[in-house]
Every structure is written in structure tokens, then in C-alpha cells.
Amino acid sequence: MSAGIKRLAEVQGFGAAFGALQRLRVGRGNPHPEDILHLPRDFRRSVLSMTGEDDPQLTLGLAQLIALVEAAPQRERDLLRMAFNFDLEFGDRLWTARVTDYAVAHGVDERKVREKVDTAILQLLIRTRTAAEQYPESVAERELPAEVESRSGAATEFFNQDYVRNSRLFVEAWSSARTVDLCGFGHNRMLVSYSAEIIQLLGAGGRLRVLLQDPEGRAVVDANYRSSTPKASEESVRHQHRAGLATLASLRYSAHGDGEVLVRAYDIMPPFTAYFFDAETDANAKAFIWFWSWRQASSQRPGFALQRIRDPLWFERFYGQFTFMWNDPELSKPLEIQ
Secondary structure: OOHHHHHHHHHOOOHHHHHHHHHOOOOOOOOOHHHHHHOOHHHHHHOOOOOOOOHHHHHHHHHHHHHHHHOOOHHHHHHHHHHHOHHHOOOOOOHHHHHHHHHHHHOOOHHHHHHHHHHHHHHHHHOOOOOOOOOOOOHHHOOOOOOHHHOOOHHHHHOOOOOOOOOHHHHHHHHHOOEEEEEOOOOHHHHHHOHHHHHHHHHOOOEEEEEEEOOOOOHHHHHHHHOOOOOOOHHHHHHHHHHHHHHHHHHHHHOOOOOEEEEEEEOOOOOOEEEEEOOOOOOOOEEEEEOOOOOOOHHHOOEEEEEOOOOHHHHHHHHHHHHHHHHOOOOEEEOOOO
16 A cells, blocks of 8 residues: 555545545455445445444445445546455455456556555545535546547547546656646645655655645635535535645655645636646646636546647747746745645
């Protein structure tokens, strides 16, 4: 298990539930209703809707857990199914053998598979928060290919970056970057998803700059109103954004203080979400831009990629917006992460 992801789970307030869900995958997985008793009582009550511990309630709890897995984005869902191995879907195989099988089938390292499973479990828990988007991709899109670059048509060929099912180009950008600049809302989901890459970036002496909404400001409440899940209380919305800061602090800790993490907060509705890779130094710098939609799943946000060498005009216009928001002391303020 990745110590970094375990620490992330703890700072997010999910330490006990995270550990209990991990234990459900051991051996052959395939948890039975009575195994649900190993989950924390408050998790069983608030997330799995259980009101007792008799057999019907335990059966309900297992069904609710399976439903949470089925509601996950496709890539995470596949990992979670393999991990928990409900009804021995992946055979009468031990956890270690299932990891090996999955790694061979997908051409990846076994350590990376374990890490991605841990991350998927944590993301599942994060989606149970009241303020979280529980269904980040719409039901209608669940059967579409993971790599949306293959879709035809002029507009879909341009808006080819899915915010939930990230493209291969976006994933690869993390692996070689020395600096990454982010602007957007809270970033918590992405920071958890790419925690290993961020720790690697910082460990190599890299720099991460993050522009996010002030958790104590008014704009986080306004953003919640336009979200696809706008029913959360104001305090739970703020808590979700504070979790993003806790995630950043945990990532810096896991990188042993190497590299540089800089954070500034604004109390505005940002014009877009953007991730810039090596934007200050590299002629081949890449940017990924997403616009917001009104009460639609995150996967429906229009997103596109830019490369400075191919699109210098538009790359500089979007990066200029980031640098303006970062440098304007009347717009954004530095935040210390503990």
C-alpha cells in the first residue's frame, strides 16, 4: 500500500474507512454481507444507509457498496471490481494474483496497479461527501471509449479532453514535467488522482503552483449552486475545499519537503480550469483547458489541449490569464499550507 495515499486518506478524514475497504480485497476478495461489519459504524449508517446489523441490513450494506463501485468512473470502476472481486468476477484468485493478472493484461507495473487501486478507493470515499459530485460522468457516456480523441466531427475533435476520463496526452504530460501550474476551483479530485505524479515532481525538485477558490470566501458557495450536485450545506462545501489544501500539505509532506508548492486563493468564479505543464521554460509546453457547464456531470465539461509550439497565440492568451490572476495582489492572496 502506498504510504502517501494512506496519509491522504487520513488527512481527508477517511483513515478508518479507507483501511477497512482495503481489507475487503484481501485473499480472494468477494466480500459477504457479514464482512460489512468491518466497516466503521458511521460509514455503514451515513453512506450505506444501514440502520442495524441484522442479516437484511448487512445484505443492504453490501448492495450499497456494490452500487458505489458501479457508479465510479470507468477506469476506477474496473480497478475496484478487480480489487473487491464481487462474486469472484476475476476468478477464484488471491489479491496478489489478481494484481499480477491485471498488470500483465494492461502492460503496467504491479506497484502501479496497487497504487491506482488505493487511489480509486480513496476517490470512492471522497465521492460520498455531501458536497461531492457522486456521479462525475453521465450514464449516457459510460459506454463511450475511454480515449475520446477517436470521436469524429470538427467540434468533438477539438474538444477532446474529458475532465474525468483523462486522455493519454494529459497523463503523459505529468511524467516529464518540471513545473505544473493549476487554476480552477478546488482541485481535490485531480490532486488525489495524480498524487503519485505530484510527489515524483516535487521529489525531483520541481514546482507546483496552485490557484484555487478561497475555502472561506463567497465564490465557493456560488460555484456549488452551478454544480451538478448543488444540495450540500454551505459548511460542507467549504469543508470540501479545505480538503484540497489538506491534500496539498500531505503531498508536500510525502515528498519530504523537496520541491516547491505555492498556493494562492481568489474569491471569484474562475473563467476556466487549466493545467499548464512547463509553461515558463519549454517551447513544447502543454496546456489543458476546461470550461464549466451548468449542472452537468464533470465529464461533460468542454475541454481541449494546447501546445505552445503549435498554438502560440492561444497558449499565451490562456497562460497570460493564469499569470495575471497569480500576480494580481487585489485578486489573489497567498495561502500557507500546514
